[in-house]
Amino acid sequence: MPESPTIRSKIKSLLVSALRLDGLAPSDIADDSPLFGEGLGLDSVDALELVVALEKEFKIPIQSHEVGREAFASVGALAAFIERRLAAAGNADAAS
């Protein structure tokens, strides 16, 4: 199931606001751009910030072992991860 464009859009906005990526607009972030290392250049501290922001925005718990794996590879991957978690929690409304 393709993830919702709304979720991707929310994630991009969160990346910019929660991580204080001044000078970068959400629309500047490509869906498949790597979040860590090359690409956006985020690091482990950013990962912590991002998890807190995602948990707050989508009201889902994210375990530490889930961070840094495939789910956090890109905005697209993260959106798919969020959608799966929302569906599992029966909380799809949060995505809209």
Added chain:
Amino acid sequence: MPIETVVTGLGTIGPYGFGREALAKALAAGKPVASEVDRGGGWHREGGSRLAALIREPDLSRWIPPAAARRMSFPSKLAVAAGKMALPDAGIETVASEGGRAGVYLATAFGPVHNTEKLLRQIFLEGAEAAQPFYFSECVANTPAAQLAIAVGARGPNVTIVQREAGPLLAVGRGAQAVREGRVDRALAGAVEEIPPLLHALLGRFGALAQAEEKLAEQPRPLDRRRNGILAGEGASLLVLEREDAARARGARILARVRWSGAAFDATAGVTDWGTGHDALAAALRAGLATAGGAAGISMIVSGASGAKRGDLLEARVLKAVWGEAPLPPVMTPKAVTGEYGGGILAAGLLALEGKALAPFPEAPELDPEIGFSPHRGAVPEKRARVLLTGLASGGAAAWLLLERAS
């Protein structure tokens, strides 16, 4: 021949702008660089202080790239920017000499309090899980010193001094001592502070801030009969300290030699107030100055007097006890312009040594009989071989710094 510590660079940021010329202009004008504090949070007392010496919309991008700035609290940004401003002023690209160690000695009275406020707000209103890691990592007092060390590659000692009004002088004293004892080759030493609205409101509720009274505008009046509190001010001032022989060997311009630094504690002070132990403080100052040529050789005093009722009185009593029957040298009070905190006094002390004017405030001073003298106004005296900087803190800490011309 003993190793001497000299000041070779200055970086200063405050409500007056960026750099020594901006500060010199403000000091010459003698007008507090104050603006309205945002009272929208509802924390301020009705009728209380409305002003602070605030840095408005600072663009620090020339010193801090955006990728680094997003990881810094406001005090960290100020410290890094002032530190990076100080290095080229000293004619060096990095604080670490080749193969050597460099230290950071930074004072702050309150630390990154705005981040602390945001962190606690998140915890109380949304739960601990909602607390952003950034606010936690950048809410403790020593993060500005750590960020500064990272930014300039200072791999030696990293010291944060939290001693309120005495902090800036203590920081420079510690840095100078480390250089003199060979523990570091160079040091960045100074102070940083931010004054967010909540802190301003709290200082107001403690009765620390100057406020308007009938026919009296809100402003600090150091050593004046009408003084009723301080002007809270934010900013950062960083000095580059190094060995005099090394500085001369590289042809550096020497701004001042740190002739002596000293500290004492007034055991009669309350936790949030100044004490009455002027005799003990005077004895400490007198003994320290005796090792550096005595009080007679001092041509100016750049006083930490800020407009605090009891603090200024203690300051005056200490100075009068040390000078005794001898006339006091001109006493200048730059905190009337820069506000208290942020280390503006350090930069002002160096400018005074250079000969820049430091007007206390725009109106004519009124003599306080208990204090017995008024701040010097106008031009700096021609003779200015040695300048004594003073800092007496509420809570009891005291520090002094004796700078002398070295060129």
